[in-house]
Amino acid sequence: MKTRVLFAAAALVLSGAAHAQFQKPEDAVRYRQSAFAVMGNHFSRIGAMVQGKAPFDAKVAQENAAIVLMMSKLPWAGFTPETERIKSRAKPELWAEMDKVRAGADKMMKAVADLEATTRTGNLDAIKKSFGETAATCKACHDAYRE
Template identity: 30%
Template sequence: MKQLLLTVLSCTVLLSPAFAADPVTQRQEIFKQYKQTVGTMAKTVKGETPYSKDEFAKLAAHLDALAQQPWQHFPAGSDQGKTGARAEIWSKPQDWKAAIDRHKTETAKLKQTAAGGDLAAIKAQFGATQKTCKACHDNFRND
């Protein structure tokens, strides 16, 4: 039994770098965190969950940190039909970078607005941030 456990653990340790090196897997993991964080924030903005300035500010800070991460995991040739990413990511890199920059800017504004605690301002900035997500999906994602 101990031998089996050691074998399984060894395989897990050896295979972990292979999975971590896959840019598709890496960006998908980051976007899963995006979905969870934005979903929690949306419930607050919609009034479905109580507003807590500190909790929302933490979520906004986390989203801002996430906004810096996935873009490095889109190297040329990393998709090849594996995901919903459109070829325009690689064929129109200036447009892609501009969309990323807009998203980062609006996410940073959301972090700053959330720290202030004005729920009306937060709702407006959350909407502006969400528009950058939608624009990117509309232009650079197939689904």
């Protein structure tokens, strides 16, 4: 657990400086894709529990939600203007509607924070509801801006 806390602290500190540290646009794309991949992996673990595909373990749900919360803050530094020309799953509309994308990101980060708080209650029914609300924010952005 200490390792996760240290990783989380380092990631948060470095995320603000990440934009300035990308040597090439491809690095920014890899950064955001990696953050989304880790976030999705841990979100899916919670999803398996709320869908009954994995046994519910409140502690495990909380640990995964904490990782999702931390990771939800990171990918946005990788959406730099010079990455628009790099082939990825981002639709062209994303770049034209960056204000909407950022608003969606803010909504998702709030939903993730609510999910993380809900996992601390250990109440599976409440977690299911919060998980569904969070998943809807992810889906909205994927539907609009991801190929």
